Amino acid sequence: MFYSTRSKLIISFLxxxxxxxxxxxxVGIQLLYKTVLNEAKTRIRLDLNAAREIYLSHIxxxxxxxxxxxxxxxxxxxxxxxxxxxxKQKLRSISQQIGxxxxxxxxxxxxxxxxxxxxxxxxVSQQVQNPVANYVLKHGTAVSGTVILKKEFLIAEGPExxxxxxxxxxxxxxAAPRMEKEETSGMSLASGIPLYENxxxxxxxxxxxxxxxxxxxxxxxxxxxFQDETFKGRVIGTATIFFKDLRISTNVITPEGERAIGTxxxxxxxxxxxxxxxxxxxxxxxxxxxxxxxxxxxxDIYGQRVGILYVGVLEAKYADVRRNVLSVFIFITFAGMIxxxxxxxxMANKITRPVRQxxxxxxxxxxxxxxxxxxxxxxxxxxxxxxxxSEMLSHLRERxxxxxxxxxxxxxxxxxxxxxxxxxxxxxxxxxxxxTGVLTFTHMLLRRSDIxxxxxxxxxxxxxxxxxxxxxxxxxxDFARQTKLDxxxxxxxxxxxxxxALVKNEALVNGLNLEFNPAEELxxxxxxxxxxxxxxxxIMINAFDxxxxxxxxxVTTGLGISASKTEQKGIEIAISDSGYGILPEHxxxxxxxxxxxxxVGNGTGLGLAVSYGIIERHGGTIRVQSKVGKGSxxxxxxxxxxxxxK
Amino acid sequence: xxxxxxxxxxxxxxxxxxxxxxxxxxxxKVFLVSSAREAVELLTTGYFDLMIMDVKMPEHxxxxxxxxxxxxxxxxxxxxxxxxxxxxxxxxxxxxxSLVRGAREFLVKPFTPDELISSTYKALKRSKKHxxxxxxxxx
Ligand SMILES: Nc1ncnc2c1ncn2[C@@H]1O[C@H](COP(=O)(O)OP(=O)(O)OP(=O)(O)O)[C@@H](O)[C@H]1O
Ligand SMILES: [Mg+2]
Numbered sequence: 001m002f003y004s005t006r007s008k009l010i011i012s013f014l015x016x017x018x019x020x021x022x023x024x025x026x027v028g029i030q031l032l033y034k035t036v037l038n039e040a041k042t043r044i045r046l047d048l049n050a051a052r053e054i055y056l057s058h059i060x061x062x063x064x065x066x067x068x069x070x071x072x073x074x075x076x077x078x079x080x081x082x083x084x085x086x087x088k089q090k091l092r093s094i095s096q097q098i099g100x101x102x103x104x105x106x107x108x109x110x111x112x113x114x115x116x117x118x119x120x121x122x123x124v125s126q127q128v129q130n131p132v133a134n135y136v137l138k139h140g141t142a143v144s145g146t147v148i149l150k151k152e153f154l155i156a157e158g159p160e161x162x163x164x165x166x167x168x169x170x171x172x173x174x175a176a177p178r179m180e181k182e183e184t185s186g187m188s189l190a191s192g193i194p195l196y197e198n199x200x201x202x203x204x205x206x207x208x209x210x211x212x213x214x215x216x217x218x219x220x221x222x223x224x225x226f227q228d229e230t231f232k233g234r235v236i237g238t239a240t241i242f243f244k245d246l247r248i249s250t251n252v253i254t255p256e257g258e259r260a261i262g263t264x265x266x267x268x269x270x271x272x273x274x275x276x277x278x279x280x281x282x283x284x285x286x287x288x289x290x291x292x293x294x295x296x297x298x299x300d301i302y303g304q305r306v307g308i309l310y311v312g313v314l315e316a317k318y319a320d321v322r323r324n325v326l327s328v329f330i331f332i333t334f335a336g337m338i339x340x341x342x343x344x345x346x347m348a349n350k351i352t353r354p355v356r357q358x359x360x361x362x363x364x365x366x367x368x369x370x371x372x373x374x375x376x377x378x379x380x381x382x383x384x385x386x387x388x389x390s391e392m393l394s395h396l397r398e399r400x401x402x403x404x405x406x407x408x409x410x411x412x413x414x415x416x417x418x419x420x421x422x423x424x425x426x427x428x429x430x431x432x433x434x435x436t437g438v439l440t441f442t443h444m445l446l447r448r449s450d451i452x453x454x455x456x457x458x459x460x461x462x463x464x465x466x467x468x469x470x471x472x473x474x475x476x477x478d479f480a481r482q483t484k485l486d487x488x489x490x491x492x493x494x495x496x497x498x499x500x501a502l503v504k505n506e507a508l509v510n511g512l513n514l515e516f517n518p519a520e521e522l523x524x525x526x527x528x529x530x531x532x533x534x535x536x537x538x539i540m541i542n543a544f545d546x547x548x549x550x551x552x553x554x555v556t557t558g559l560g561i562s563a564s565k566t567e568q569k570g571i572e573i574a575i576s577d578s579g580y581g582i583l584p585e586h587x588x589x590x591x592x593x594x595x596x597x598x599x600v601g602n603g604t605g606l607g608l609a610v611s612y613g614i615i616e617r618h619g620g621t622i623r624v625q626s627k628v629g630k631g632s633x634x635x636x637x638x639x640x641x642x643x644x645x646k
Numbered sequence: 647x648x649x650x651x652x653x654x655x656x657x658x659x660x661x662x663x664x665x666x667x668x669x670x671x672x673x674x675k676v677f678l679v680s681s682a683r684e685a686v687e688l689l690t691t692g693y694f695d696l697m698i699m700d701v702k703m704p705e706h707x708x709x710x711x712x713x714x715x716x717x718x719x720x721x722x723x724x725x726x727x728x729x730x731x732x733x734x735x736x737x738x739x740x741x742x743x744s745l746v747r748g749a750r751e752f753l754v755k756p757f758t759p760d761e762l763i764s765s766t767y768k769a770l771k772r773s774k775k776h777x778x779x780x781x782x783x784x785x
Contacts, residue, residue, distance in 0.1 A: 432734030433658040435756035440664035443759045470756050477735060
């Protein structure tokens with residue numbers, strides 16, 4: 001049973017720890033995932049800002065370089081002298097310095113003064129729209145920023161630029177459909193600076209870089225923002241510049257290992273960023289991997305959303321972090337569970353060990369060992385139990401000891417009695433024969449007339465003492481005899497009356513008033529007549545012995561209810577005397593065999609012992625009430641429902 | 647008047663002697679036997695008015711003898727033999743059994759001469775009531 005308690009405890013511990021473990025694992029994973037994701041998103045937003053700064057710094061570089069150029073004395077002198085060849089050289093050197101793809105000077109009338117690309121026909125107005133120059137001429141202020149350049153412009157600025165700008169659209173699963181097969185326009189970072197002469201705008205210095213297939217910015221982002229970090233051989237950080245939804249500059253790599261130029265952004269991102277003009281920060285599937293991404297629109301100098309700037313971090317990195325943390329988490333959870341189980345086991349043992357020991361102890365007690373080992377007393381409720389248990393044990397031991405003493409006494413007594421019985425039978429046989437001789441011859445001698453008085457008196461003494469021996473032997477026999485009952489249906493009143501008749505003379509001789517108060521209606525009862533009679537005789541003779549001449553002995557019969565047994569109906573025979581009474585200290589010895597207060601020779605102390613046995617065998621009881629100096633009443637109670645042992 | 651013949655059976659000599667002394671003083675003719683075998687011998691060869699016997703003897707059970715007397719006594723020849731049973735250890739069983747088996751009186755040892763005499767007379771008196779004994783005893 002205690003095993004089940006222990007296993008119940010362990011199972012409870014197990015259950016609780018598993019539950020707690022699973023819940024914390026679940027919650028933890030969720031929290032962890034959210035935290036990691038948020039962290040990643042925050043980081044990617046910062047990364048996007050950094051990327052934008054890099055993007056803008058390129059614009060600034062162009063702007064600054066061109067602004068400085070306008071203050072160049074050489075440039076002005078070449079301008080004044082219209083030395084286009086020199087100007088071209090100058091522009092080329094500036095372009096080379098800051099890596100511009102194109103540069104030129106447009107006059108106020110739209111005529112191209114010079115450019116780094118192929119020379120235009122002098123004196124001919126520019127056929128091709130130059131968005132930068134146009135903006136400056138129109139507004140009279142410098143402008144820098146993102147500019148979309150048409151194919152014609154690019155061809156004019158240099159056919160190799162147009163070729164660089166041309167990008168074939170690759171089929172992309174999630175992208176929004178587009179009619180065209182290729183992109184021929186270019187997206188550029190450009191700047192236009194007005195040229196003034198005596199406060200008069202006379203031309204525009206412009207220049208810029210084509211972003212199509214130019215990966216400088218995105219690679220700078222990768223290098224500076226993501227520090228070329230790699231994860232399992234793959235670059236973690238990626239950046240892309242989209243022209244509309246088309247990748248024109250990127251370091252996102254296709255599965256084939258090439259830059260994913262020509263692929264497009266998903267429709268979802270395009271709608272949000274290009275159309276709604278909002279930022280996008282989330283997980284996204286880019287080309288062939290999941291990334292934590294950030295997208296924001298790129299506005300051109302007119303404020304139109306013309307492209308998208310993107311940065312993304314391979315999610316695998318975070319996933320890996322997550323996986324690591326997760327496994328640590330799971331490990332901790334499991335370790336906790338194991339510890340909990342271990343603790344549970346230990347505690348269950350700690351709790352159940354004393355209980356187990358108690359159970360073992362009680363088993364031993366039931367097997368009769370009253371000094372079992374109950375183990376060390378613990379300092380909790382179990383300890384209380386243990387203490388109570390050991391108290392109970394000491395009580396048990398005490399009771400056991402008393403019982404042993406008592407039963408030893410009883411054993412001794414019953415051994416004594418049965419040996420008395422055997423002895424008595426033998427004695428009766430052996431003694432009664434010689435006694436017969438002694439009695440006979442003494443009496444025969446007493447009959448003779450030729451003896452003197454002295455002899456006669458001696459002979460009388462012999463006869464008397466022999467009578468005493470006879471009485472002792474008879475008492476012994478009565479006591480030793482374990483007769484079975486011979487029940488007969490008897491009128492108790494009649495039985496009492498016939499018994500009284502036997503002792504009437506004796507009462508008369510002793511000067512006692514012997515009275516009988518019979519109950520008017522007494523049911524017939526089944527008793528062993530002769531045995532009940534001997535009981536009555538014993539008690540009556542005892543009453544005679546204690547009562548002085550002139551005293552009363554009264555026998556009363558009636559119906560009565562048992563004192564000890566629960567309200568059982570029965571017949572009562574009460575024998576009262578006005579004798580000396582019984583000393584309280586004698587009351588409980590009264591029925592002991594051989595207890596007598598009478599002089600040696602007058603009482604054997606067996607009368608009440610025998611009587612008690614007989615009444616007990618009838619299923620009845622004998623009660624004694626006594627007051628010293630007033631007298632005693634012995635009440636025999638016999639159950640009406642036949643409880644005679646046969 | 648012819649004195650009555652009493653057969654006394656007991657395995658103890660002093661009991662036999664006592665009975666003899668008391669009963670002879672009363673004028674009876676007393677015959678003593680100390681075993682059931684002897685008693686049967688005498689009973690089958692002669693007439694007795696009364697038998698006094700102990701029921702518990704080592705050699706022969708007195709009860710057995712009583713049974714014998716009751717069963718096999720040739721009633722047509724002899725009248726019923728009155729019996730007084732003696733015992734030193736009278737249990738209600740032995741008393742009632744004796745009475746059932748035909749004993750007239752029960753005498754508890756030790757007894758005084760008076761007790762023996764009164765039992766003897768009582769037993770004889772009862773046998774007389776049957777009326778048979780007289781005619782036969784007068785024979
Ligand atoms: N009616 C009584 N009044 C006072 N004492 C009594 C009475 N009945 C019994 N006793 C006391 O109880 C004792 C035991 O009685 P019990 O009959 O067992 O033995 P006994 O009378 O002494 O001897 P015997 O064996 O001869 O009867 C008596 O000795 C007496 O002291
Ligand atoms: Mg008594």
